Amino acid sequence: MQMSESLDDLYRDVILDHYRRPRNQGLLPNPDLKSEGFNPFCGDQVVLTMTLDGAERIGEVGFEGEGCSISQASASMLAAHLGGRTLDEADALVRVFKGVMQGEELAPEQEEALGEIAALQGVREFPIRVKCALLGWTTLQDAIADYRKR
Numbered sequence: 001m002q003m004s005e006s007l008d009d010l011y012r013d014v015i016l017d018h019y020r021r022p023r024n025q026g027l028l029p030n031p032d033l034k035s036e037g038f039n040p041f042c043g044d045q046v047v048l049t050m051t052l053d054g055a056e057r058i059g060e061v062g063f064e065g066e067g068c069s070i071s072q073a074s075a076s077m078l079a080a081h082l083g084g085r086t087l088d089e090a091d092a093l094v095r096v097f098k099g100v101m102q103g104e105e106l107a108p109e110q111e112e113a114l115g116e117i118a119a120l121q122g123v124r125e126f127p128i129r130v131k132c133a134l135l136g137w138t139t140l141q142d143a144i145a146d147y148r149k150r
């Protein structure tokens, strides 16, 4: 089966590692930002919580979720990379990642900035899974938008 060979490439070690041992797992008790995301195409769910350390800088990050390995690994990678970033920086990161998922090629410095997240580029070859990979990121965008509306 050719499909499963390609999937082997897709589920690269870094993705499986995040799926099996999600980082930043568990919701924070008193978050400054919180949002829930759902991907009806696959049944994936992500709840993301964050605290702020003044000046719109992200402090603690915690998430919980259920769903396929791509959705949960992507949320774990995102959560692990958010601490210490400002909300503007987090927003910019989401835009870069969405661009990647829509087929934009990364400049070397962007690839370096994404670090292990760049492993998710392979998901583009499976359009149905792109929504899975984006779930945590759109949830983050919603959380930031909600916070700014207050």
Ligand code: ZN
Pocket (backbone or CB within 6 Å): 039, 042, 043, 044, 067, 068, 069, 070, 071, 132
């Ligand atoms: Zn999924």
